[in-house]
Every structure is written in structure tokens, then in C-alpha cells.
Amino acid sequence: MTIAFIDLAAQQARLRPTLDQAIAQVLDQGQYIMGPQVRELEEQLAAFCGAKHCLSCANGTDALQLALMALGIKAGDAVFVPSFTFAATAEVVPFLNATPVFVDCLPDTFNMDPESLKRAIAHAKSIGLKPACIIPVDLFGLPADYDVLIAIARENGMKVIGDSAQGFGGVYKGRVTGTIGDITTTSFFPAKPLGCYGDGGALFTEDDELAALIDSFRVHGKGSHKYYNERIGMNSRLDTLQAAILMEKLAVYADEIEKRQAVASRYTAGLSNRFETPYIPDGLKSIWAQYTLKTASTAERDAFQQRAKEAGVPTVVYYPVPLHRQNAYKDFPSDPAGLSVSDDLASRVISLPMHPYLEQATQETIIAAVAG
Numbered sequence: 481m482t483i484a485f486i487d488l489a490a491q492q493a494r495l496r497p498t499l500d501q502a503i504a505q506v507l508d509q510g511q512y513i514m515g516p517q518v519r520e521l522e523e524q525l526a527a528f529c530g531a532k533h534c535l536s537c538a539n540g541t542d543a544l545q546l547a548l549m550a551l552g553i554k555a556g557d558a559v560f561v562p563s564f565t566f567a568a569t570a571e572v573v574p575f576l577n578a579t580p581v582f583v584d585c586l587p588d589t590f591n592m593d594p595e596s597l598k599r600a601i602a603h604a605k606s607i608g609l610k611p612a613c614i615i616p617v618d619l620f621g622l623p624a625d626y627d628v629l630i631a632i633a634r635e636n637g638m639k640v641i642g643d644s645a646q647g648f649g650g651v652y653k654g655r656v657t658g659t660i661g662d663i664t665t666t667s668f669f670p671a672k673p674l675g676c677y678g679d680g681g682a683l684f685t686e687d688d689e690l691a692a693l694i695d696s697f698r699v700h701g702k703g704s705h706k707y708y709n710e711r712i713g714m715n716s717r718l719d720t721l722q723a724a725i726l727m728e729k730l731a732v733y734a735d736e737i738e739k740r741q742a743v744a745s746r747y748t749a750g751l752s753n754r755f756e757t758p759y760i761p762d763g764l765k766s767i768w769a770q771y772t773l774k775t776a777s778t779a780e781r782d783a784f785q786q787r788a789k790e791a792g793v794p795t796v797v798y799y800p801v802p803l804h805r806q807n808a809y810k811d812f813p814s815d816p817a818g819l820s821v822s823d824d825l826a827s828r829v830i831s832l833p834m835h836p837y838l839e840q841a842t843q844e845t846i847i848a849a850v851a852g
């Protein structure tokens with residue numbers, strides 16, 4: 481038996497007949513760019529989370545860039561990002577000549593630490609940067625602590641972009657990600673909880689003006705006519721085929737989130753006496769993009785990975801090097817008190833196979849193998 485880290489084939493087996501129909505329909509219509517399925521998907525995504533506007537785009541990284549462009553982020557601006565995240569969160573900031581400033585995360589939720597954010601803001605000001613925006617990440621599927629982070633952002637006149645590439649559909653105190661902050665972004669990379677069969681992304685906002693700007697920026701800065709250019713934009717559209725595929729996947733997404741929760745609960749029941757299992761604060765719901773444990777040390781993690789490997793259980797370390805230690809990012813500013821939690825997590829976290837179709841028997845094998 482081979483155990484998949486993320487089993488896209490099991491999902492495909494469930495959806496194959498409707499996916500085939502949806503794909504055939506796009507081929508029959510022949511509108512490969514901005515076909516009617518794109519708008520239809522955007523409406524369904526907006527309805528799913530309760531957002532006023534959804535605008536699809538080419539991928540989750542572009543979604544972040546489009547969000548910063550719509551907010552007018554520019555040279556001299558500080559954009560506060562976590563260090564313990566995927567590189568895309570920070571990568572888009574220097575593209576707009578703004579400066580990413582790295583913030584530590586909390587040891588329990590792995591999400592942006594408000595106290596570290598405050599220190600990073602003071603530091604950014606002291607070196608002549610203008611605090612402009614924060615990008616909390618819903619890491620591994622768990623929403624960041626938005627009430628606290630947004631309050632700090634507003635006190636400092638800053639905008640808020642939620643990077644929900646891993647968290648779309650997560651719940652924060654009764655609200656679904658996509659409706660929190662000024663703009664939320666997500667990714668439909670195949671391995672994300674809601675993934676397509678290629679690259680894809682989307683932005684969500686309640687703000688009509690921001691939505692109009694994003695719509696313009698994603699198609700070469702178009703004006704009222706596609707050959708009137710009002711601003712410098714980019715080419716970042718979601719393919720009609722991917723939109724058609726995503727609608728079929730969205731139809732089962734709520735069910736899949738429940739199944740992920742059941743998988744996570746079984747892991748926690750089987751492993752919490754042995755490792756530090758994920759902590760979910762009251763009022764929050766993770767969509768379990770990853771199930772990530774803390775081992776006691778790097779040595780224990782190495783042994784854990786070895787045991788898993790011998791039993792045929794795939795594991796992955798997300799993320800082995802926090803961004804403030806990466807060659808590409810180490811010269812940007814960060815919380816002057818240091819990012820000790822990000823460093824510590826990078827040294828000892830490990831993620832287990834996680835997808836909605838993980839069978840209970842397979843999970844028992846995984847639990848027995850990694851518990852050692």
C-alpha cells in the first residue's frame with residue numbers, strides 16, 4: 481500500500497463524471513479566456529464565504545500582488561508579513577518597490593503575533609518606512625487572529641490583506657475567510673484545499689472601488705473598454721477550463737472540509753499524548769490544509785521522519801527555513817526582538833498526510849508508525 485500525502489486521485493474518482501462534463505462543455509463553447517464559467521464561479525465563491533465581490537486571477541501569488549496594487553502600495557511603504565509562511569506572501573512586496581517587514585508568529589496557532597507586529601511597526605517607523613499594510617496568513621488552514629491584528633493595523637492607518645491561500649472557508653468568530661480585512665486572497669494550486677488542475681487564484685473584498693481596481697489591474701489596467709488603458713496592469717486571468725473544474729470541486733468543498741475535520745480529530749485523538757498537536761482557539765475553525773505537529777527537537781523530528789519513511793508514510797516539513805533566514809529575504813527588516821518562535825517552529829514541526837479521503841484504517845497505520 482502506498483499512502484498519499486495529498487490524494488487528489490481519490491477526489492477525482494468521486495468527481496470524474498461531472499468534471500468530464502464540465503470540461504467538455506468548455507470545449508464545446510470554445511471561450512477559453514473569460515468564458516461564462518469564470519463569472520459563474522466568482523459568484524459561487526462569493527456566495528460560499530459571504531463576500532460582496534470575488535475576482536479570480538491566475539494564481540495565489542498574483543492575487544497578493546493585485547491586492548497590493550489595488551491598495552496603492554509603493555516605494556517607502558512597509559508591508560508586515562509573517563516569516564513562518566510560504567515565500568509568496570513576502571515575494572510580491574519588493575516587486576512593488578515596497579519593503580517587507582518580518583513579524584514573528586505565536587507558538588500555539590503559528591499565526592501572526594500581535595506583540596511582534598507592534599515591535600515591527602515601531603522599528604519600521606524608526607528606519608523611515610511608512611507602515612502601509614499587514615498580510616496575516618491563515619497558516620495551515622487556521623484563520624489568523626484578525627480582530628486583534630486589524631485593530632493594530634487601523635491604529636496605524638494600515639490596510640489588511642488576508643493571505644488565505646491555505647485557509648479559504650475557515651471560520652473566524654462566525655465569519656468565513658474572504659470577508660475579513662480589506663482584501664482576502666486565495667490560491668487554487670492543485671494541492672491547496674480548494675485546488676484546480678493548474679494554477680488559479682482569487683481575491684475577495686467588500687469594497688466596490690477596490691473590486692473595480694482589481695478588475696482593471698488583472699487585465700492590463702483596462703478602462704471602460706479593453707483597449708483603453710487607465711493604469712499599468714498585468715495579465716492575470718483564471719482560465720475558463722479551471723473555472724469549470726473549480727465549480728465541480730466547490731460543490732463538494734463543504735463536505736470535504738467536514739471530512740478533513742474528522743481526519744484531524746482522529747490524528748489528535750491518536751497522537752496528543754505523544755506530541756504537541758494543533759491548537760484551535762475557541763470560535764475558530766481550521767480547514768486543515770495541513771495537519772502539523774510539534775516534535776520536541778530537531779533530532780526527534782529526524783527520528784520521526786525516519787520511522788515514517790520506513791513505514792511508507794510520507795511527511796513534509798512546512799517550513800524548514802523561515803523567510804527572514806532565506807538568502808532572498810535576509811536583508812529586509814524584521815521585529816528587532818528577533819523571531820525566535822519562527823526559528824523554533826522551523827526546527828521541529830512536521831506535517832502528516834492530510835486530505836478528505838484518508839481512510840480510518842490508513843490513519844491508524846500512520847499513527848502507529850509515527851508514534852514509534
Ligand SMILES: *Cc1c(COP(=O)(O)O)cnc(C)c1O
Nearest residue numbers: 539540541566568569645667669
Ligand atoms: C500557495 C500559497 C501562496 C501562493 O499561491 P500560488 O497559487 O501557488 O501562487 C501564497 N501564500 C501562501 C500562504 C500559500 O500557501
